[in-house]
Amino acid sequence: MRLNCTYYTNTGKVRKKNEDAMLIVDEIFSEEDFQECLQKSKEGTEFVFVVADGMGGHEKGEVASKLVLETILESKDRLYADIEGVLLLAKKRLDEYVKNNPFAYNMGCALAGLVIREGLAKVFNVGDCRVYRLINGNLVKLTIDHSVVEKLLLEGLISEEEAKKHPKRN
Incomplete structure (x- = not known):
């Protein structure tokens, strides 16, 4: 199977550094600003794509996003069968990093x-990063955010419009 993909990242207008990282098939991009979309074409039977959004305003978001993606890449052979286990291993590595680096x-x-x-x-997904599927020109959200606002929305306590303006929105 041949897969073609297009990817892009930049710092944006608010932050001074890019805390996001991407794993595209077998390559990690971290703390980078692209001037244009990049493309990759790859032949194979297994492909991995992950975006890690370093928590803005927290210490070392860029380290966290890269460390998580390094763990996923190292464990990609078992990712399909054990996503939860691989993500728990990444969390464990984050915890170990913080234990050894209290400034983080x-x-x-x-x-x-x-x-x-x-x-x-x-x-x-973990947190408020989302996966969408493009069907007939329309984006369909495939994941559910792990956030206060998403929970209120799912429980019918707030509307879509209220969610867009909620003080705890991400």
Whole structure:
């Protein structure tokens, strides 16, 4: 199977450094600013795509996002079968980093990903990063945010409009 993908990241207008990182098939991009979209074409039976969003305003968000993606890449052979186990291993490595580097207390990241094996795909997310599917020109959200506002929305306590303006929105 041949897969073509396009990817892009930049710092944006608010932060001074890019705390996000991406794992595109077998390559990690961290703390980078692209001037244009990049493309990759790859032949194979297994593909991994993950975006890690370093928590802005927290210490070492860029370290957290890169460390999580390094863990996923090192464990990519078992990712399809054990996504939760791989993510727990990444969390353990973050905790160990903080234990050895107290200045990094509160570092973290949200993430969203897709792993494809032999034509079948699994999506996953942690936090407020999302995975969408493009169907007939429309984006369909495949994941649920792990956030206060998403929980209120799912429980019917607030509307979509209220969610967009909620003080705890991300």
